Amino acid sequence: MAIGVVMHTFDVQLADLDRGVYDDLTLRLAQHPAETAAFMVTRLLAYCLEYAEGIAFSEGVAATNEPAVLVRDATGAQTAWIEVGAPDAERLHYGSKLTGHVAVYTHRDPARVLPQWAGKKIHDAENIALTSFDPGFVDAVADAIERRNTVTLSVTEGQLYLDVNGTSLTSTLHRHPIA
Numbered sequence: 001m002a003i004g005v006v007m008h009t010f011d012v013q014l015a016d017l018d019r020g021v022y023d024d025l026t027l028r029l030a031q032h033p034a035e036t037a038a039f040m041v042t043r044l045l046a047y048c049l050e051y052a053e054g055i056a057f058s059e060g061v062a063a064t065n066e067p068a069v070l071v072r073d074a075t076g077a078q079t080a081w082i083e084v085g086a087p088d089a090e091r092l093h094y095g096s097k098l099t100g101h102v103a104v105y106t107h108r109d110p111a112r113v114l115p116q117w118a119g120k121k122i123h124d125a126e127n128i129a130l131t132s133f134d135p136g137f138v139d140a141v142a143d144a145i146e147r148r149n150t151v152t153l154s155v156t157e158g159q160l161y162l163d164v165n166g167t168s169l170t171s172t173l174h175r176h177p178i179a
Contacts, residue, residue, distance in 0.1 A: 002113065002157060003033075003131045004155065005030045005031065005032055005033065006030070006144065007028060007029070007030055007031075007146070007147070008028070008030075008031060008040070008146075008147055008148075008149065009023070009027070009028050009030045009149065010027045010028075010029065010044060010149045010150075010151050011024075011025075011026055011149070011150050011151065012024070012025040012026075012027060012048060012061050012151045012152075013027045013151070013152045013153070014048055014051060014153050015152075015153070015154045015156075015158040016049070016051070016154070016155040017152075017154070017155060018060060018156060018157065018158065019035075019155075020122050021051055021052075021122055023051065023135065025051070027044065027047065027057075029043065029044060029057065029173075032162065034099075034123070036142075037142035038107040038139060038142050039084060039085060039107060040145075041107065041138050041141045042084045042085065042105050042106065042107040042138055043068050043069065043084050043143045044058065044067050044151075044158075045105060045133075045138075045141075045153075046068065046082050046084055046103070046105035046131075047069050047082075049105070049131070049155065049173070050069060050071070050073050050082050050103055050159075051166075053059070053071075053078070054071045054072045054073055054074070054079070054177055055069065055070070055080075056069070056070060056071075056072070057069055058070055067081045067082050067083045067084075067087075067126070068083060068084040068085075069084070070082065071080070071084035071099075071101075077098055078099045078102070079100055079101065079104045080099055080100070080101040080102070081095030081098060081099045081101070081103075082102075082103045082104075082105070083095065083102070083103070083104045083105070084104075084105050084106070084107075085107070085108065085115065086106060086108055086113045086167045087104065088116070089117050089121065089122050091122035092117070092125075092128060093120075093123050093177070094123045095160070096122060096123040096124045096125070096127075096128060097123045098168075100131045101151035102124070102127075102128045103112045103128070103129065103131065104128065104130045104131065104178070105128070105130075105131045105132075106130060106131070106132050107132075107138040108132075109132075109134070109135075110130055110132040110174065111133060112175050113130060113132075114130060114176060114178065115169060116132060116153045117144075117170055117178050119179075122139070122178065122179070125178055125179035126179045127140070127144055128177075128179070129173065129175045129176060129177055129178065130175070130176040130177075130178055131175055131176075132174045132176065133160070133171040133172075133173070133174065134158075134170075134171040134172055134174075137171040139171060140167075140169050141162065141164055141168075143167060144164040144165050144167040144169075145164065145165075146165060149165055150163075150164075150165055153163050155173070158172060158173050158175075159170070159171075159172055159173070160172070160173055166177075
């Protein structure tokens with residue numbers, strides 16, 4: 001592990017009523033010195049909102065050919081490519097050709113992220129969506145994060161309800177088609 005990496009532990013109670021996913025998770029996230037708290041929080045949210053059997057965090061900044069979060073089936077084949085932030089069109093194209101499902105979660109202003117993909121070649125772009133959160137939501141979550149965290153995350157009718165260490169927050173899940 002690199003010097004300056006901060007380990008965070010999250011005990012998560014997940015209830016995604018929209019997808020019928022319910023589970024208790026214990027997640028360990030390594031925050032690289034170059035990674036902002038907002039990016040780390042978005043990785044956590046992407047993991048929870050895409051939670052499925054075989055999901056895992058990649059090795060982060062060291063994994064240049066993998067997304068921030070991925071899903072593998074029992075054979076080890078990647079079935080979902082989940083990016084965080086503002087990946088370039090080439091990464092989305094590659095991930096879409098490799099897997100059956102691509103998703104992007106961002107902590108940034110979607111009005112600044114979406115134009116970078118306009119007119120670019122992205123395989124199956126009509127089936128890829130950018131998910132963003134209400135302004136200030138990710139920063140508020142980042143402010144509530146400690147080294148050890150208790151999280152309750154619920155999703156119903158596109159609304160995200162989150163409790164982090166006793167701080168309750170809500171956000172609409174904004175889905176933006178990229179094509």
